[in-house]
Amino acid sequence: MSQPTERQSRAERLRRLAETGRDTDMGRLLRSFWQPITLSSRVEKGRTLPLTIMGQELMLYRGESGRAYLVDARCAHRRTHLHTGWVEGEQIRCIYHGWRYDGTGQCTEMPAEKNIKPAQIKIGGYPLNEYCGLVFAYLGEGMAPPFELPRKGVFEREGCLVIAREQTWPTNWLQQVENSLDAVHVSFVHQAGKVGPFGAAVTATVPDLEYQETNAGIRQIATRGPGNVRISDWTFPNNNHIIVPNSNIGDPWVDIGIWNVPVDDMATSRMQLFALPVAPDSPAGKRYIEEHRLYADYDPVANHEALFRDRKFPAESPLALTPAQDYLAIMGQGRSVDRSAEFLGESDAGIVLLRRLLSREMDALREGRPAKSWKPLGHDADMHAPRPAAE
Numbered sequence: 001m002s003q004p005t006e007r008q009s010r011a012e013r014l015r016r017l018a019e020t021g022r023d024t025d026m027g028r029l030l031r032s033f034w035q036p037i038t039l040s041s042r043v044e045k046g047r048t049l050p051l052t053i054m055g056q057e058l059m060l061y062r063g064e065s066g067r068a069y070l071v072d073a074r075c076a077h078r079r080t081h082l083h084t085g086w087v088e089g090e091q092i093r094c095i096y097h098g099w100r101y102d103g104t105g106q107c108t109e110m111p112a113e114k115n116i117k118p119a120q121i122k123i124g125g126y127p128l129n130e131y132c133g134l135v136f137a138y139l140g141e142g143m144a145p146p147f148e149l150p151r152k153g154v155f156e157r158e159g160c161l162v163i164a165r166e167q168t169w170p171t172n173w174l175q176q177v178e179n180s181l182d183a184v185h186v187s188f189v190h191q192a193g194k195v196g197p198f199g200a201a202v203t204a205t206v207p208d209l210e211y212q213e214t215n216a217g218i219r220q221i222a223t224r225g226p227g228n229v230r231i232s233d234w235t236f237p238n239n240n241h242i243i244v245p246n247s248n249i250g251d252p253w254v255d256i257g258i259w260n261v262p263v264d265d266m267a268t269s270r271m272q273l274f275a276l277p278v279a280p281d282s283p284a285g286k287r288y289i290e291e292h293r294l295y296a297d298y299d300p301v302a303n304h305e306a307l308f309r310d311r312k313f314p315a316e317s318p319l320a321l322t323p324a325q326d327y328l329a330i331m332g333q334g335r336s337v338d339r340s341a342e343f344l345g346e347s348d349a350g351i352v353l354l355r356r357l358l359s360r361e362m363d364a365l366r367e368g369r370p371a372k373s374w375k376p377l378g379h380d381a382d383m384h385a386p387r388p389a390a391e
C-alpha cells in the first residue's frame with residue numbers, strides 16, 4: 001500500500017481532534033473530565049430521560065428520593081431502551097421482560113430467569129454531580145477525578161443569581177470551542193446584522209491578540225486600545241468563561257460559563273451558567289430573570305432559515321442576538337468543517353494553540369504518559385483578571 005501523502009496525514013490528524021466516540025482519542029480525553037450533560041430540571045422525580053453524549057446512548061433517571069442516576073441506555077437482555085421502562089424507588093425496571101437495575105447499572109432482578117443470577121449482569125453506571133442546575137457526569141474510565149468547576153468562586157458567591165440553560169446546535173463540538181478562542185470573530189460576527197450591547201462593548205476594532213497556556217487552559221488577551229482589554233480564561237478541554245455587559249444599563253456585568261459538550265460528532269450541546277452578583281429578588285436580579293424569560297428561549301436552530309436566507313436577527317438582548325450571530329458564523333462553516341482545506345493566519349494563534357494542547361494531551365493518554373494536571377480557576381484568578389473597561 002502506498003504511504004499516505006502529507007495532506008492525508010494532516011487531514012487525519014485534524015479529523016482526530018473532532019471525533020469523540022468512545023474508542024477515539026478525543027473521546028477518551030473529553031471523558032476524562034466531568035462534563036455537564038443536561039439541566040437538572042429536565043428530569044423530575046420518578047422520571048427518565050434518554051440522552052446521547054459523545055455518541056453514547058445513556059439514560060438519566062431520578063429516583064423517588066430525588067437523587068439522579070445515569071446508566072447505559074440499553075437493557076443487557078434484548079437491548080430495549082431503558083427509557084421505555086419505569087422507576088421503582090431508586091432503581092429502573094425494563095419494560096420488556098422486567099429486568100431491574102440499580103443506579104450503578106447492576107442488575108438486581110430478572111423475574112423470568114431461574115438459571116442466571118442478576119449478579120452476573122451489569123450495564124454501565126456513571127457518577128453524577130448536580131451543580132447550579134446542571135447535571136455533571138463522569139463518563140471516563142477508572143475513578144472519577146474530584147468534582148471541581150472551573151469558576152466555583154463566581155458561581156458560589158453568596159446570594160448570587162445563577163441561571164442554567166442548554167441549547168443544542170447541529171455542528172461538531174470543536175467548531176464551537178474554536179470560536180471561543182478566536183477573538184477576531186467578535187469584531188465581525190457580533191457587529192453583523194445588529195450591534196447589541198455585547199458588540200457595542202468590544203467595538204469593531206480588530207484587537208491585538210495574545211494567547212498563553214495557563215494552569216487551567218488558555219488565557220486570551222484581546223487589546224483594542226488603551227482601556228479596552230478583553231481577557232477570557234478558557235478552561236481545558238471545553239469550557240469557556242466570558243464576562244458580558246448587562247442589557248440593563250448600570251446593572252452588573254454577567255459571568256457566563258459555557259461547556260461545549262458533543263451530543264455526537266455532528267451536534268453539540270451548549271451548557272451554560274449565567275451568574276450575576278446580586279440576589280434573585282433584588283431589582284437587578286428581577287430585571288435579569290425577566291430578560292431570560294423574554295429572550296433566552298430564542299433558538300437559532302428553530303430560526304435557521306430566517307437567519308441564513310433572510311438575515312433576520314432576533315431582538316438585541318445578548319441572550320438572543322449573540323448566539324444567533326455565532327450560529328450564523330459557525331454553521332456557515334458547515335456541520336463539520338474540513339480543517340485540512342483551511343488557510344490559517346497569524347490571528348489564528350488561539351486556534352493553533354488549542355489544537356496543539358488537545359493533540360498533546362490526546363497523545364499522552366494514548367501512550368500512557370501522564371496528562372497535564374489542570375487546575376481549576378479559583379475566585380482569586382477571576383479577581384486578578386482585569387475586567388472590561390466599561391464595567
Ligand code: FES
Nearest residue numbers: 075077078094097
Ligand atoms: S429487554 Fe429488558 S428485560 Fe428483556
Ligand SMILES: [Fe+2]
Nearest residue numbers: 185186189326
Ligand atoms: Fe461569539
